[in-house]
Amino acid sequence: DLASATYSKVYIDSSGNVGIGTTSPSKTLSIHAGSGGQVAINREDADNAIVADDEIGRISFGGDDPTNETFQVGAAILVAGDGTWASNDCPARIQFYTCDDGSNTLDARMTIKENGSIGIGTASPSGTQMQVEGNHSSGYAAKFVNDGDNSNRNGILITCGKDTYSSSTAGEAVYINFQDGNGTGQGGIYNSTNLDLPQFYEASDSRIKE
Numbered sequence: 001d002l003a004s005a006t007y008s009k010v011y012i013d014s015s016g017n018v019g020i021g022t023t024s025p026s027k028t029l030s031i032h033a034g035s036g037g038q039v040a041i042n043r044e045d046a047d048n049a050i051v052a053d054d055e056i057g058r059i060s061f062g063g064d065d066p067t068n069e070t071f072q073v074g075a076a077i078l079v080a081g082d083g084t085w086a087s088n089d090c091p092a093r094i095q096f097y098t099c100d101d102g103s104n105t106l107d108a109r110m111t112i113k114e115n116g117s118i119g120i121g122t123a124s125p126s127g128t129q130m131q132v133e134g135n136h137s138s139g140y141a142a143k144f145v146n147d148g149d150n151s152n153r154n155g156i157l158i159t160c161g162k163d164t165y166s167s168s169t170a171g172e173a174v175y176i177n178f179q180d181g182n183g184t185g186q187g188g189i190y191n192s193t194n195l196d197l198p199q200f201y202e203a204s205d206s207r208i209k210e
Helices: none
Strands: 010-012 018-020 029-031 055-065 070-081 092-099 106-112 118-120 130-132 174-179 185-190 199-202 205-208
Touching: 070 106
Parallel strands: 018 029, 118 130
Antiparallel strands: 010 018, 055 070, 070 092, 092 106, 106 118, 174 185, 185 199, 199 205
């Protein structure tokens, strides 16, 4: 009787909880191991190489729809190929999906590419370690809050450019670039020849210095 049977490594209690490496599973599935429990999800495709966009594995989160007694998925984590696999060469990406309120369609919300680049609101971050895209009416693409009513609650730290700036050359470290909605450059902030004071710039003309 599997409802109460003990095997060498797998145990199913009378509530249906499954224990691997334990005879006292406290959850639907409990995995115990001295060096840390591990789960492997593998794609097996008759020795064919995994290529870009081939699904390797997925974890789905869902529940019953009480109106029609069907099972629906509201969120998922997916791993797929992010290039062609070869011996000791396994490019992969991981994506996190959720459904909007009023929809049962899974949309990719965050993607981690094979090179570690992160896209939030985009599945194709390009030329950057993190790319955040949104379309929020009267809102913002990102918000940083470090509140605490204390002088040691800092904002954003930007480290870039040359290790040592020249006192005769501006623009050796571009801290922030500004663009309009079409991606056209509108200036930004970079280092000035006054080493302690960054400056605003527009095209080739500096507008605000000290």
